[in-house]
Amino acid sequence: MCPHSTAGPDGFSAHFFQCCWEIIGQDLYGAVLDFLSGSTPPKNFTTTTIVLIPKIEAPSTWKDFRPISLCNVTGKILSKVINNQMAKLLPKIISPSQSDFVQGRMISDNILLAQELSHCLGKNGSLSNTIFKLDMEKAYDRVNWTFLYHMLVRVGFPTHWINMIKKLIENCWFSILINGEGVGFFKSTRGLRQGDPLSPTLFVIAAECLSRGLDWLFQQQPRMNFFARSSKNISHLAFADDIIIFSKGTRKDLKTLIEFLRHYELISGQRINKEKSSFTVDKKTSNMRIRCIQQVTGFRLKYLPITYLGAPLFKGNKKGALFDELIQKIRNKITGWEKALLSHGGRLQLIKSVLSAMPTYLLQVLKPKYVMERIERLFNKFLWGNTGSHPVPAKLSYIASPNWKRMCRHRKEADKQIFWSLGKGHISFWFDNWIGEKPLFEILPYFEWNTTPVNNYWENNSWNIAKLREVLTADMVHQICQIPFDVDTSDTPLWKLSGDGIFSMKATWNSLRQTRATQQLVKEIWSPFVTPTMSVFMWRLINDKLPVDEKLQKKGIQLASKCSCYNHVESLQHVFIEGNGIRCVWEHFAKKFNMHLPNTDNIVLLLNYWRISALGQNHIRMIVPMLILWFGWLERNDVKHRNKNFNSERIKWKVHQHIVTTFKSKTTKRINWKGDRFVAKSMGLELGSQYKPKIKIVKWTKPELGWIKINTDGASKGNPGRAGAGGIARDEEGAVILAFYEVLGETNNTFAEVFALFKALQLCQTENIPRIWIEVDANCILHLVQQSEKAHWPLKHMLTHIRLMLKKVEYKITHIYREGNKAADYLANLACSTNSSKLLRGEEIQGQLCSAAAARLHFAATVRCSAAAFMVMQIAVSVLLLPQVCSCFFAAAAANAFLQLQLASLLLLLCSCHSAACFNGAAAATTSKRRYSDEDSSQFREFPKPLLSFCQNHGTVTAAAFHCNDLAFTAAMPLVVVAAASNFRGHLCEDDPSHFRNPIMASSFFCLWESQTQPGRGFSASYCFCFCCKPKKAATAAAAAVQPQLLSCPQADHGCKSTTEGYGYLGQNHGTVTAAAFRCNDLAFTAAMPLVVVAAASNFRGHLCKDDSPHFRNSW
Structure with missing residues (x-):
């Protein structure tokens, strides 16, 4: 919704709702849900102010005004929710003759068809051909509600949907805005509000009665058909209330047509304005026939050319005179501007506004060479002075139907x-x-x-x-x-x-056109955060088009040149980089952003230096150098033409004020300051709290009984590049039925994704699987499969095959995040890396996954990882997979001193544990990265049912027997205690121990990490293993592992209220680390942290990233 649209009676525009969404969003969301559930919206939601817009220059009657409704945004939201759903169905409901407000249909289609049919007037004995142009009087305001509801029923909308529409259009109260004040407060009994997002859709559905009725009439009376060269008969064209009918002009045909139109007026509430309606015949038509048509219809006679949808309809070649009115409108607007002293940027902005106000579709469909030359000449002269256009010469046809001849050429x-x-x-x-x-x-x-x-x-x-x-x-x-x-x-x-x-x-x-390689810097200068005048200035500067003295001398203009510092010739480099005054401005802002200026006098290199340091498009670091150059140029002009002294402080102040102004106007946002929040703070700008990403829990779920779930994925290294497709099918118990991976050669990601689905369905068809649940991680695949109207044409055949196969089975197709699609992702990448294809069944799949885990472990063992993360990985892999996987680690440890400590700790841990089952749960919970996922349970499916020896079903988890739907564990954790204690749902909040379904078991095993600072070595680590017999002691030990430095410094402010209070509260809650004990609002767990219980009891508001400790607000 446009933020700057006019507000309704309550005075709140869409911009207010967008800015205050965090405050009012939930309330408004609840109101919309109530409405969709059947409640009647409050009166203030649908209250409307009517503004009377004059149609002519000197209106004298009510007919000379057009009533426009100013609706409240709350009411618009309700209407837009309904309209967005109905708009998807319009292409199937509305006949092809109606092209307004229907997706995929354009106004130019109607103009071209009408233009072609107008050539058939008076040709080959078709003197009876007649074109009727109807004008509906107050079309929106006269819609009969009963008729509209009947049409909604006839096209198939359900009763509850029609009831919601009734509540939106019948529950409206109106006031008329006269001289800035609302007058009256009344209800209406018919009509649709012009300004309501739902009104165009409802009007088109109501007008569908006329379209279908005309089609039916011409089918029943073939003699009425317009005589044309095409085999397809076109009875009419409609664009909202602009209707043009093509028929024969015999008396009998006319009476039949007029009788039908009168019946439509009676039931719909519409009325044809006979004063503005007209008919068109060939000039050779006899006067007797013309009088007959006038008597029967009451319409006026108009010969070609006539105007339809703002475009002239004519016979023969395009005549420049037909477009004189358009040319005159442009000239009148430009004439008033030529007297003003406008910059190039200002002129460019005015030209854009003129073009946007003109019917651009007219110039797209009908473009006479002479008219285009005149329009280009007007704009070129206004923008550049005496510069004219040099269009490519092209011959025009001089025979009938020039559009068709030009296309045939x-x-x-x-x-x-x-x-x-x-x-x-x-x-x-x-x-x-x-x-x-x-x-x-x-x-x-x-x-x-x-x-x-x-x-x-x-x-x-x-x-x-x-x-x-x-x-x-x-x-x-x-x-x-x-x-x-x-x-x-x-x-x-x-x-x-x-x-x-x-x-x-x-x-x-x-x-067809030849384009140059896109320069990123040129794209950046057209930023929405600078004015068009600044953008034009930057374009001229980069292209060396600014009139500095050195440039003028090269053009042959003799003048003495001195810069404002009186010791150098005025050149671009000196004015914008080397001058003493401007240099201190660059240094000032470079210091603000902690940057070191490059030693260069090249303006493009300097701009690219700032651009490369920016974190994203339209970043503040790209805006600042443009502002320095612009205000530096203005300062130069003041010195040269107004005899002022050069003042670098004035440039700094102007840059600062522009940044502040754009921020207060909501032009720049927090994301444009990414990485430079400290600069915004130094300028007095409050960016608000740092963005806290919402954690989305991703989990692969089993299909229902009798269904088979298929996960597919595609991968392309380079996009396009070497590509592969993969997929895996599992039953209601999570058991793998089959899997495949196939190499595709050089192609893109989309093709690989579609092919993976195509291959999976082929295999399902071979296996005679009747019920299929398809799960993909690419939303575009869902759209391609579900929307058959539009698709990338190279995929057309494959998508057609997919739809045909889906018709033969019962299916559903859903989206899942990549973290929940790991198995298919691995198979697709395996095809790329091995450049091979294979179909896997049964034990082949388990062997393939174990081999992959061993390969990944070998790679990790040769790289110096964080000790804690590496140890967790060893525990997970050694216990869950096969013994040969561990051999890769042992071999690597023998040759790497760093890994020897890890090996010793691993052996000690394995020997000390009561049951290996606890490690099953630990490893099962460590499959997440940025989002949390325990997907791919098939990798762990074959383990003993074992968890009984550890906790008798008291929360121990494996990926196969995982009943913890909202698990939020991280791969950074040695999850031993957590796996036993948890089976919890969600994040732990303050005073909310209920999130732990079961307290920590007395036999829980803790792996604690102790850290201490040693001179010259920073932090070193050693492992300490202990058994805790009681829950309180276990919790206290866990807390000690969280913040070990607090043991020696109880009053240190590391986010806890106090050490004693925090640990006491922790112990009382049997291991639940609450916000009272651990207040780290911006915590983002990393693979570098040996967090035992902290991650499980997080209440954290961050994201997971490997070795990214700066995400911690406090570093310990």
Whole structure:
């Protein structure tokens, strides 16, 4: 919703709601849910102010005004929620003749069709052809509510949905804004509010009665059809209330049409304005026929050219005179600006505003060469002075239907870009391009080419291989058999140059034009955080277009040149970098940002230096140098033309004020200061609390009974690059049925993802699996599969195959984060790394996973990892997987002194533990990275049922028997006690020990970490292992492991209220570390931390990252 749209009666604009969302968001969200649940919205939600906008320059009657409704944002939100859902259905509900407010349909389509049909007036004996242009009087205000509800029922909307719409349009109270004050407070009994997001959709549905009625009428009375060259009859075109009807002009046909229109007026509440409605016939039509039409209809006669949707309809070639009104409007606006002394940036902004106010679609559809030259000349002259345009010469057609002739002129080039997606197979087998490269007659020198359709080579909804082999080679037959088709759909032409296969001028132009490599610096100068004037100035500076003295001298202008410091020629380098005054400005801001200026006089290099140091696009470090250059230029102009003294402090102050102003106006946001919050603080800007990411718990879940869950993924190294696809299928118990990985060669991620799903469905079809739950980690795959209208055309065949296979089974398809899709991700990457393909079943899968774990452990053992993280990994792998995995670590430890301590600690730990089952739970909980996941339980499925010896089902966890749905453990933790104690749900909050389902068991095993500072060595570590017999002692020991330095410094402020209070509270809660004992609001656990209980009892508000200790507010 546009933040700057006009507010409703309550005075709150959308900008207010966006800025204060943290305060009011939950309340508004609850109100929307109440409305969707059936409640009537409060009166103040739908209260509306009516503003009367004059249609003409000197309005004198109420008809000369257009009522626009100013709705409250709360009411707009309710309407927009309903409208967003209904808009998805409009393409299926609304007939093709109506193109307004329907996704995928454009106003230019109506203009082109109307233009083509207007050429058929008076041709080939079609003097009876007549075009009727209808004008509906107050179309929105006259909609009958009863008729609207009936239409909603007829198109299939359910009762509860219609009731919600009733509450939005019937529960409205209006006031009229006169001279700035609201007058009256009343309800209405009909009509739709112009300004309500839902009104256009409802109006189009109500007007659908007219469209379908006209189509039905012309089908029942074929004699009424407009005589045209095309085989398809077009009865009318509609764009909201702009309706144009194409019919015969005989008296009988006219009476039938007018009777139908009167009946539509009676039931819908609409009224045709006969004074503004008109009919058009050929100039050769007899006066008798014209009088007959006038008597029956009451409409006025208008000859071509006429105006439809702002565009002229005419016969023959485009005439410049038809566009004189448009040219005059542009000239009138520019004339008033030429007298003002505007900068180039100001002129550019005005030109943009003029173009946006003009009907740009008119120039996209109808672009006469002469008119375009005149418009370009006007804008060029206004922007640059006397600069004119030099368009490429192009001949125009001088025969009928110039649009069609101009398109046919480029037929050879266009044919190469048209590709057919097979449906019913009515296209030509030889002469249409449906195999992807070129038509078959260009590929194979066959002597019996004919117009045989493609479906002639089908049999029982599949390819007739025997018949194909009669005319094609074996390779071509194999290629064609891979092409799917759906006999329930029509053959669809696709445009190769656009991603979705739909023709667009933008995609075509981008493929034809020659472009230079994009310069990132040039993109950055057009930042929304600087004015257009500044952007134009930066563009001129980078391209060496500023009129400094040195530049003027090179142009032959003789003048004495001195800089403001009186000891150097005025050049770009001196004005913006080398001058004493400007140099101290650069140094001032470099010091603010803790930067060292490079020793260069090149402005582009200096800007790139600041740009590279910025953390993201539109960062403050990219804005500051542009402001320095801009205000430095203004200071130079003041010195040169106003005889002022150069003042560097004034430049600093202006830069500072601009930054403050943009921040207060919400132009710059907190993210633009990433990494430089201290600079904002020094400028007195309050950025608010640091962003605290919300933790999302990701977990692979088993399918329901009788269902098979398929996880698929694709990977491309380089995108595009070497690619692979992988997938795994598991049953309701988590048991793996099959898995696969397949190498795909050079392609992109999207193709790999789609192919992985395609391959998985093929395997399911082979295995006769009737119920499938598909889980993918790419949202784009869901959209491609579920939305058949638009898709990337190279994937069209594969997606068609996927949809056909899905029709044969019961299925559901959902999205899961990558952390919950680890098994499929591993298989896809395995295909890339090994450059091989394989189908795995049963024990092959377990062996493959164990081999992968061993390989990863060998890699980790050769790298100096953090001691705590490395030890946890060894525990997890050595206990859970196979003995040969540990051998990799032992071999690496023998050659690495650093790892010997880890090996000794590992052996001690394994020998001291009561039961290896506790380590099962520890390792099972260590599968997360940035999000938490215990997915891929198949890797741990084959362990003994063992947890009984440890805790008798009191919370010990493995990935196979994990009933902890909201686990939030980290891979950084030696999770021994945690695994036994937890089975908890969510984060622990202050005074909330209930989050632990079971208290820590008396036999729990703790691995504590002691840290102490030694001179010259920093921190060194040793391991201490102890058994705790009682829960309170165990909790105290855990707390000691959290902040060991507090033992020697009880009053140190490390986030606890006090050591004694914190530990006492901790002990009383049987191991629950609460916010009272551990207040670290911005905690972000890292792999470098030996956190035992802390991570389990987190109440943390951060994210996990490896060796990223700066994320801790307090370092211990």
